[in-house]
Amino acid sequence: MSRRVEQKTAARVVREQIAKEDRRRRVMWTAIGVTLAVLVAGAIGYGVWQAQQPTQFNVPATATEKQDGMVIPGTTGKAKVEIYLDYQCPACKQVEDAITPTVDQWIKENKITLVYHPVAILDQFSAPNQYSTRTSSAAGCAADGGKLYEFSKQLFARQPAENTGGLPDDDIIAAGGDAGLIDPAFARCVRDGTYKGWAKKLTDDFTKRGLKGTPTLFVNDVEVVADKGKGDTSVVDALKRMVTDVK
């Protein structure tokens, strides 16, 4: 082989090696760059979620110890029944209607401690009027007036259909009036949205408990789920069974 050809071959090998090295480096930096971009984007998301948690909010007097719900005054029974609800949620109204006679009876017999968590997860169905948030906040006002249980029944009785913009504050105040909340302080509290921060806190606590929708019920911290094996045909059956089982 001539010297000239040898030189050419050597130069080609070197060029190929450099090109290969270039490619390798480019792939590496792309991988590092894109991985970093994903991590940064994700970290921003988690940071924003953490930063959005409300820190300053008014808390009604009947709030639970963890400030994630309200105890219905006068209920001190052994079975702690928790109800997560959104006043815009049709399934919540159905369950509420179905359990009310039984719950009334349990309250009379002091069999249960009733805890309400009126969360606001369905604001998109009353956009832009935030019916869920406003009623959640109003529930705090009703709790201050000692009539949360009655107020909830009134709100469910007037529940607006989804995607109809919810009800105005005046109607929420009227629902309170029918529940016996005639103190002007209640109307002021509703209009001022005194417990809107609390509504957000309730909702975030609901989310952080790993829950996904309403209604969700608990009996002594066990989620109420219909168990066909035990003869339940609905959540209502399951609730009755679980409360009856508490001795």
Added chain:
Amino acid sequence: MGVGIDMSEPRTAAPGRRRHVTKVISTLARLGLAGVWLVAGGSKVADLGSSVRAVNAYELLPNGAAQIVGSALPFVEIMVGLLLLAGLFTRAAAILSAGLLVMFIFGIATAWARGLQIDCGCFGGGGALAAGESPTYFWETLRDIGFLAGAGFLILRPHTWLSLDGVLLGGPSGPETSKGQ
């Protein structure tokens, strides 16, 4: 990134006409996917709590992990969408897209198999379905498989029109795509 098959482009094998058509399809796939991610991320980003609840609904992750995934996902989707829109790191962004889509298809398929009654939460919303609503897992899965096909095409043929890769690097990033072959 971790793809073992040789994905070098048959630059010389394809006739010019065909290469042109391929590039047009790649461009459409890139912009289409960019739109999907931007809409998907954008619809979730304003309500991160809702996004976390949508993840909770799959009952696959413990609480803390669902919070991380649910709050990070909208931002990651927007980031991938922006990369694709700009045509920057096109192949890597397409690989990421495929990874996310495989994850989503897996999630929906397991929800389907377990008989969960949930909304996929793919474009906002999500969580448990109200009584009387039925899940639409079939269409959700089919749609994601369609998107996955687009991402797959883009992984194999990342050269597109109007891309930053083209402007900055003279070609899309990724293995075996530099000019020197």
